[in-house]
Each structure stands twice: as C-alpha cells, then as structure tokens.
Amino acid sequence: MRVDVEHPQNANLPKRVSYSQMSLYQQCGLKFFFSYIHNWQEPPTSALVGGNITHLVAEELYKLAPNERTLDNAMEILRLEGPKFLARPENREFDTDFIMKQNVREAVENLFTIESPPEIVVLPEHLEMKLRVEINGVEFTGTVDRFTQDGIKRVSDYKTGKSPGRFLDGKLIQTYLYALAFKTQFEIDVDEVELIFLNSKESFRRPAEVGFLEDAGTQLAKMHEDSKQDLLDVAWDAKISKLCDYCAFQKVCPAKTVDAPKPGSSSSDAILAGAGLLRK
Numbered sequence: 284m285r286v287d288v289e290h291p292q293n294a295n296l297p298k299r300v301s302y303s304q305m306s307l308y309q310q311c312g313l314k315f316f317f318s319y320i321h322n323w324q325e326p327p328t329s330a331l332v333g334g335n336i337t338h339l340v341a342e343e344l345y346k347l348a349p350n351e352r353t354l355d356n357a358m359e360i361l362r363l364e365g366p367k368f369l370a371r372p373e374n375r376e377f378d379t380d381f382i383m384k385q386n387v388r389e390a391v392e393n394l395f396t397i398e399s400p401p402e403i404v405v406l407p408e409h410l411e412m413k414l415r416v417e418i419n420g421v422e423f424t425g426t427v428d429r430f431t432q433d434g435i436k437r438v439s440d441y442k443t444g445k446s447p448g449r450f451l452d453g454k455l456i457q458t459y460l461y462a463l464a465f466k467t468q469f470e471i472d473v474d475e476v477e478l479i480f481l482n483s484k485e486s487f488r489r490p491a492e493v494g495f496l497e498d499a500g501t502q503l504a505k506m507h508e509d510s511k512q513d514l515l516d517v518a519w520d521a522k523i524s525k526l527c528d529y530c531a532f533q534k535v536c537p538a539k540t541v542d543a544p545k546p547g548s549s550s551s552d553a554i555l556a557g558a559g560l561l562r563k
C-alpha cells in the first residue's frame with residue numbers, strides 16, 4: 284500500500300546505508316520512513332538487549348589468548364559486562380528479565396558446543412571490524428562480528444533468537460554484503476561466510492560465491508534508488524506482514540489502523556511521543 288506522508292524540513296536519506304537499514308526498507312518502506320526520515324527510535328526489546336550482551340561476551344572472549352577462552356572465563360565476562368550493560372538508562376527495565384538472562388547464559392554456553400573457542404584463529408583487530416566503503420555508488424557501513432583466517436578466510440556473524448529455518452538464504456545476504464565490502468575496502472577475497480545461531484545451536488557456512496556477493500550489492504543499490512524515489516514522491520510503501528505485530532508504529536500506520544493520522548504529521552508525532560518513543 285502506497286502511503287502519502289509528511290517529511291520534516293530538509294528531509295534526507297541517511298548518508299550511509301547499513302545492512303539493517305536495507306533489510307528494514309525491504310521489510311517495510313513506511314517503517315524505514317518512521318525510523319530513518321523522522322528518526323523515531325523503536326524501544327529496546329528483551330531480545331535486542333539479550334543479543335547485545337551475548338555479542339559483547341563473544342567479542343571479549345575472543346580477545347583473550349586461545350588457552351584463556353574457557354567457559355568459566357566467558358561466564359566471568361558475562362558477570363562483569365552484563366550488569367554494566369543493564370545499568371544503562373535505556374536498558375534498566377530489563378534488569379529483572381530473568382528469561383532474557385537465562386537465554387544469554389545458554390547462548391554463551393552453546394558457543395562452546397557449536398565451536399571450540401581456543402581453536403578459532405582470530406586477531407583482536409578482526410573482531411567487530413568496521414566497514415565503510417562505497418558499493419555500487421552507495422556509501423555502505425557495517426560491523427563484522429568476526430573475520431578469521433585458518434587457511435580459509437571467513438566472515439562470521441552471531442545471531443541470537445530462533446533457528447532461521449527456511450529464511451536462512453535471506454539471512455545470509457548480510458554476510459555476502461560484508462564479504463563484498465571486504466573485497467572492495469581491503470582487497471581481501473573472503474572464501475566463506477558463516478552464520479552462528481547461538482540459541483538454536485546451529486551454524487551455517489556457505490562459499491562466498493561471486494554471484495551471491497554481486498546479488499547482495501545489487502539489492503543494496505536497488506534499495507538506495509527506490510528509497511531516493513520514495514523521498515521525491517513523499518510516499519512510502521507499507522508492507523503488511525507478520526512482523527507488523529512487533530512494529531512500534533502500528534498505531535500511526537494507515538495500513539494497520541483505519542483512522543491513523545498522516546504519517547509524519549504533528550498528530551502522528553504526538554501519538555508516537557505519547558507512546559513513549561524517542562527521537563534518535
């Protein structure tokens with residue numbers, strides 16, 4: 284459903300495009316509009332907070348020397364870093380979320396079932412690597428969880444939450460995009476991409492075939508062109524899906540709420556502010 288909106292003065296697209304922006308736009312253009320043109324911030328969720336803590340623990344664990352990467356040390360990192368992360372004002376409400384905390388503990392334990400951390404060949408500077416490079420005319424930005432070289436050059440990304448099931452191919456696009464960025468920014472040909480699903484104890488490795496990388500780059504360019512057109516049209520596509528159930532903008536979305544005000548209008552903004560949403 285094409286939805287006419289109101290843009291703020293001097294509205295523009297973000298200077299750099301990340302995978303999560305691309306993925307959000309593909310999921311629903313109107314949601315992208317609320318998030319990146321009007322800069323509304325969706326409130327943190329238990330899953331997001333748990334995922335962030337898990338990533339933090341994995342990063343700190345792999346900074347240790349191989350023989351120090353034990354489950355005890357991982358749990359010690361969790362004991363130190365978890366409370367610090369939950370003490371941030373935006374995360375405080377999750378401090379008593381014991382299900383989330385249990386999920387994080389399990390995810391950290393599962394890392395030692397999925398792989399053998401002491402045997403992973405990784406340099407500290409190859410953790411949380413920042414990517415900033417132009418791909419197909421688009422300024423791309425991203426952060427790679429881990430780049431390893433053990434005879435095979437591999438880009439890996441940790442995931443928390445459910446098993447990907449039939450959505451695996453879609454989720455791999457992120458890693459193909461990172462492999463393409465590696466090639467363009469560092470002139471490194473990545474051999475393999477990997478997704479590690481910590482809660483469902485699964486990992487998937489796929490060859491970084493040129494065709495997949497190019498397809499990911501094409502999707503990025505298309506997203507950029509289409510969003511430029513939406514900006515000119517002052518209209519964005521609302522795409523109804525199961526994910527609407529988790530969308531913070533339902534009450535101001537004409538595709539979901541019959542009497543919703545025009546997205547971007549002062550009435551729409553007032554409803555979002557009243558629901559406790561903040562601007563980035």
Ligand code: SF4
Pocket residue numbers: 311312313314521522523524526527530531532533536537538539
């Ligand atoms: S409720 Fe659904 S259609 Fe509406 S903005 Fe959110 S994701 Fe898009």
